[in-house]
Amino acid sequence: MLEKNVSKIIIGLIFVLIALQVTQPAASKAPDLPNNSCADCHRQLLFSSESQRQFIDIRIKHLESGISCSIVCHEDKLNKSTASTYAMWSISTHALFEVTCEKCHGGDPLKVLKQEAHVGISNSSILRANTPEMCGKCHGPELDEFKSSQHFKKLESNQEGPAPACITCHQAHSVRVLTASEIEDFCSNCHNNITGINPAVPKKAESALSSVRELQLEISKARSSVLEAKALGKDVAAAEADLESAKTILKNTPSVWHRFNLTYFDTEVHKGITDALNAEKAMPEETETAVPTKAPGFEVFLLVSGLLAAYLLKRH
Structure with a gap:
């Protein structure tokens, strides 16, 4: 009797397992993905490193969810x-x-x-x-x-x-x-004590570019002096020639810089500064402003009137 019951239990368990197998949904399979799917290129990845194992885990989850690697998520x-x-x-x-x-x-x-x-x-x-x-x-x-x-x-x-x-x-x-404030650090990428490529260059480059600003300022001052002197009727021909020379040097500084001869560049810029300073002399600076002498007039009349009034008061 016991053997019959055991047989029935075993047969029942087998039927239950078969029923569960039939009713259980099929395992998720990889959906048909478009041509830009990761799987198109990465089906043969091996579990040879931790990063690859992590990547495969992500790929499997994407495949199970029907997600393809498109430009929306992973822009090329x-x-x-x-x-x-x-x-x-x-x-x-x-x-x-x-x-x-x-x-x-x-x-x-x-x-x-x-x-x-x-x-x-x-x-x-x-x-x-x-x-x-x-x-x-x-x-x-x-x-x-x-x-x-x-x-x-x-x-x-x-x-x-x-x-x-x-x-x-x-x-x-x-x-x-690059500006003068940037050039020193930039040149130091190649010109430094480690490479041994003329480490003095960066500082010289910064100084050379800074002098261009001085040239610009002197040209501005010279231009004002020439215009003021011309307005007063002075002869400014020599000053205008010096000013044009300075302006030409300033205009050429971007191209001259690309010779990367800092000594030559510095010499040219200071020549321009000298020309601009000479142009400024078109209108010499006056140390004192002369006070114009006034002709005797209303002040003398007031003085005489005051003396006369005092005399008349004294008489009375």
């Missing part, structure tokens, strides 16, 4: 880079003067379709070593000066070690112009 690096590049360019001097992408990269900005607009795009022109020639298409004087510099000679020779090109100092898309 190219798009992120492009957005950042555009943001930097949009506040640059290039943007201000409408120097747009095709000027450096090529392509056709008049086309609407991406494939057509990108025809002619070349990566060779934006290679670091090629940037001087590319930038020189618009910045000819700067290129001419740069070609005489040690920086250019090292860049052209393909020697090992630092060899700055245009984008080293100005950046590719922000197109920054």
